[in-house]
Amino acid sequence: MSTETPVPDGNPGLIGVPTFLVGSVALGLVLVGFVPASAGSASIPIIATATAFGQAVAAVWATRLNQNAVAAIFGIFTGFWSSYAALVLGLTHDWFGILPADAVRTQELFLGSWLAVIVLLTLATLRLPRAFTILFALIDLALLLVLLGTAQASPDLTRLGGYTVFAFVSVGAYLFLDAMSQATGGRALPLGAPIRA
Numbered sequence: 001m002s003t004e005t006p007v008p009d010g011n012p013g014l015i016g017v018p019t020f021l022v023g024s025v026a027l028g029l030v031l032v033g034f035v036p037a038s039a040g041s042a043s044i045p046i047i048a049t050a051t052a053f054g055q056a057v058a059a060v061w062a063t064r065l066n067q068n069a070v071a072a073i074f075g076i077f078t079g080f081w082s083s084y085a086a087l088v089l090g091l092t093h094d095w096f097g098i099l100p101a102d103a104v105r106t107q108e109l110f111l112g113s114w115l116a117v118i119v120l121l122t123l124a125t126l127r128l129p130r131a132f133t134i135l136f137a138l139i140d141l142a143l144l145l146v147l148l149g150t151a152q153a154s155p156d157l158t159r160l161g162g163y164t165v166f167a168f169v170s171v172g173a174y175l176f177l178d179a180m181s182q183a184t185g186g187r188a189l190p191l192g193a194p195i196r197a
Contacts, residue, residue: 012061014183016074017176019054023047023081024169031146031162033155041088048085055081069124076121080114104150111147118143130192131175138168 026043029035035042055078062071087110090096091103098106122136142164149158178189 010061010065011179011183012058012065012067012070012074013175013179015054015061016058016070016077017172017179019051019058020077020081021169021172021176023051024165024172026051027084028162028165028169031165032159033162041092044085044088047081048089052078052082052085069128073121076117080118083110083114104153107150108147111143111150115140115143115147126196127194129194131171132191133195134192135168135171135175138164138171142168 023043023046026046030040030043055074059071059074059078062068062074086095087107091098091106118136119140122133122140125132125136142161145157145161145164148154149156149161174189175191178191182188
């Protein structure tokens with residue numbers, strides 16, 4: 001007689017992907033100037049609640065299913081989104097004692113640190129279907145463009161970063177439709193062969 005608890009079936013992406021997408025859309029709209037610069041924290045209510053929380057729920061769910069790679073991805077993005085919310089709120093309300101003169105360097109530190117981790121994550125996805133690698137490569141590009149836009153005080157680069165966010169949102173939406181199709185008894189959508197076997 002086995003004493004192991006059976007692992008339930010499920011797909012944490014059904015929560016993780018759409019909550020990632022809604023925060024990404026909100027951030028992309030901020031970056032392209034949908035709201036004025038004075039309302040730069042307009043995306044934080046979505047990001048701090050729905051996105052960061054949804055990523056955490058998906059990470060815990062994936063852990064419960066022993067889907068370690070999925071748990072790692074959603075756990076990493078839990079950290080990204082919650083630390084982004086903390087950065088914006090902290091700089092806006094002077095929570096961390098960072099002088100206004102140091103705000104740009106602080107943002108560069110944030111963007112550069114996360115770019116390094118997401119590039120590493122991108123390399124780790126080379127054995128997954130190609131759509132995942134494309135998604136993470138576009139996230140890398142968006143982070144790089146926003147980092148350069150911040151460092152060079154270039155609204156054009158930052159705006160281009162925002163449009164790149166919409167590009168990875170499109171890939172993420174396709175991945176969500178694939179997951180929902182399978183969850184509702186449909187067939188899987190083609191995601192492409194892995195770059196590396």
